[in-house]
Amino acid sequence: MLALVACEDDVKDTAVKEKVEKVAPEPIEKKFGFVLNDFEVVKGVVESGDSFGYLLDQQGVDRGKIYEISQKVKDTFNPARITAGKKYMILKAKDSAKTPQYFVYQNDKINYTVVGIGDSISAVKKKRPVSVKRRKISGVIASSLSEAVQEQGLSNLVMYRLSDIYQWSIDFFKLQKGDQFKMIYSEKYIDDTIFAGIENVEAAVFKHGDRPFYAFEYEIDSITGKSSFYDEEAKALQSFFLKAPLNYSRISSRYTKRRFHPVQKRWKAHLGTDYAAATGTPIVSTADGRVIASSYTSGNGNYVKVKHNDKYTTQYLHMSKRNVKNGARVKQGDVIGYVGSTGLATGPHVCYRFWVHGKQVDPYRQNLPTAKKLAANEKENYFAAIKDLRKTLDDIPYKEM
Template structure:
């Protein structure tokens, strides 16, 4: 009898296929964002486009019109659907089934803050923040033309220049910086997920050498209950003044306080008891000090104007606004936006006429010895000097750069 042997040539291949099938496939990485596990949803990312509305977006993704009406009514006190802003990102988390029903709507107010509209079960809404990491940095710079240019030369955000201008606005005229003026800064930056830059947290300490005179600034908590902070110099004196130098951030003085000026509209010589700050139409106008609005009205001469009483001694007034943003009786803080630059009333172009009263008499604010802000309370003085000592040492270790 003849015996025949058969060899299964594909046996190793079959074994490999079986082995491959038996291998445990790695699970997908868990992705968490906005407090949700995104793996559990179909994720839609988009931005608010022209013509979009909250209701239209939900409707596009399959939400019933009657349900949209109920949702809008429930969330409007926390999340006003009418105030969504063009270009802002949003995320919709949808069910992972054939219906793909929207379950969560997330509106990103800014890089850090976001609003969640939870459509599951009963509708709810809340605001939250992304995790933020604070990183300390130090920098030195030298002025060749302007502070903004010096900051940009160091590869830093323009926000630092803006913050420095706010800190030193009462002691340094940034329109009169000199080449060779220099500065050192200790500051904190914010990052989301360690990589996404989210702006400046604060400037802890700085020293600005203007015309070879050092101007120190240290950030210090002056009220542990409210968490309020302010800037003081190396001798614990406040950098802030009772009044801002001007009611605008960017301007040129087009006409000063004068006992006799030729009026450009009335075409006659008369006293000009104010200071005119020319600026683009719509530029925000700020209250120069804390106070109470005693008038927010319109007259043929003043146009739209706001008048603020700061205390029993000082009152200010802001004329020719295109828009008034405060009401009579409203309390305002220094720096609050109270209106916008316009040319209403007797005005030939966009500007704000800033008027200043001392003890009921209109005066030139540039000729007044104006009071400083509140000093540090005596009980905090020792704590202050202890707190700024390491910051002074840190500033001292930063090397200045040579001017170009």
């Protein structure tokens, strides 16, 4: 009797297991508007030398069909312009022939193109669903801004945005241990999970040397949507000049009337500021202007000189490569060359020189002009716009050491 019950239990257990196994659904994978479970999926990355035709040929599409596809879709999707490093996906029918039906080309994280390569040939540009999430963060400097950002588990884009916002008012080569920052910004996410960059920065405050530097984004042109950053007193953060001609390096030698030259081995004036950085680091013009020299000398190496107006001129020495020609107009932030060690240089750096009315001076001792001032009648609107935002920013606790 007991044996019979035991056998019956075994039969029941087996039946339950089989039922569970049959009920367990296959996870549904959706991407680019397709249910991938319905296809045989080939995923890949375009390699150097790959062509659209080659990729389709590898999946059994004959050359006549490839030519037909290329001609019909070229106005929307140019097959000749697929780029090495871009991801793609080929969806094939689940039939005995495994006929290719769609080619999905990922232009970037958000934009993609679906090319119908089956019986119906077509090409449609699409975007993956993007959501925006607002964040409020704070950080403290222990050694550098990049380390402070990494310790918070934040994207390096936060560091770049802060440096962009404060590049005219804070010298990031002189950050101090204990400096603090807070920021309100929005991040973009693809399918609510994949980080796709920073949408915008609403407000920030950077406490440097116990002085808070506020920054609020404010639209200055309702037609173009152009905006700029202003402080708590409605003063523009943007200056006529950037603080430095490149990002994230170190000052290896400052402007001085007496320095021992490392190559010439003698004491002489050094009328520039040296920024040490890796070879190939982009060098930017610190203000709008016109290139009045793009040349080479045995002392300066490859150099560029920019005249900004009748008062100010800057020069950038020892470049590995120049990126502008004599007479070219440049905007603040334009790349004019790359760090090198040409001329009288012991290592890769840029020597940044600054003239005021034809006299070389130390740029760090100049009271340089600002730009983009708000009109008097616009300030009232500005103060009203930032009132609640500033309270929200101030309510975020500073992160301590």
